[in-house]
Amino acid sequence: MMAARKPSDDDIAIKVRGLNNCFGDTIIHENLDLDVRRGEILGVVGGSGTGKSVLMRSIIGLQTPVSGEVEVLGQPMVGMSDEETLAIRKRWGIMFQGGALFSTLTVAENVQVPLREFYPQLDKPFLDSLAAYKIQLAGLPADAGPKYPSELSGGMVKRAALSRALSLDPELLFLDEPTAGLDPIGAAAFDDLTLELQRALGLTVFLITHDLDTLYAICDRVAVLADKKVIAVGTIPELLKTNHEWIQEYFNGPRGRAATGAAQRAKTAAPDKEDA
């Protein structure tokens, strides 16, 4: 296990500079800059269609930007050799929106997909035991392994997707709207799990969300996408000091106020809990 380190500007896991993306005539990102500190949970928020998923796809190399630089764990993502691409892909895990599990594979087989791709020499008993461990790590019961995604509840699908994202022991975890569609209790449980795993495994987490409770509960900092770029990055109290209309509406609207109240009540109930 890695020792917990305080995330700092001196240790950047993901660096994005001058990113430009467009589809046809539609500009999605214009000169977007972002730093994700190693060891932090960075929440990424923004209105629908502001380009959060496209940003994630640009970082992991699924979207070739028109221009700009992306560096992940010190590795420039443009112009990589095949070996470099494989080496960097081993170091991250991704949970796509909705889980994106293979419906014809069981949970255990889904978890084994990245393991088989990167370590084809592993034999079946070893793959089975690795999958069982990852399934347990994501808080699923052991009997979830042989089940198909269609046999799982929404919360279990998320956990299965998380266990697959953890299959390669990643340093970086990308989560695209992990609590979308979960009831509040399920969402809070998933947040707790994310935080627990992040702390225990020393992960850096890039977390796209619309869920204000998630931001308050587990994110170290929040990056706000608007006007085709990241308009602000900081802790929630720091963001609240900015005058941007969307930020004020988002955090000070009825849902934002409810989430602030809930976070304050949780803090009062557990005053020694580390600030998120």
Ligand SMILES: Nc1ncnc2c1ncn2[C@@H]1O[C@H](COP(=O)(O)OP(=O)(O)OP(=O)(O)O)[C@@H](O)[C@H]1O
């Ligand atoms: N492959 C594509 N081809 C054309 N347009 C695309 C493509 N992918 C995304 N877009 C467009 O880019 C914009 C940003 O999409 P993106 O999915 O990144 O938004 P988002 O901020 O993640 O939204 P949401 O919060 O609704 O998930 C949208 O207008 C979308 O329609």
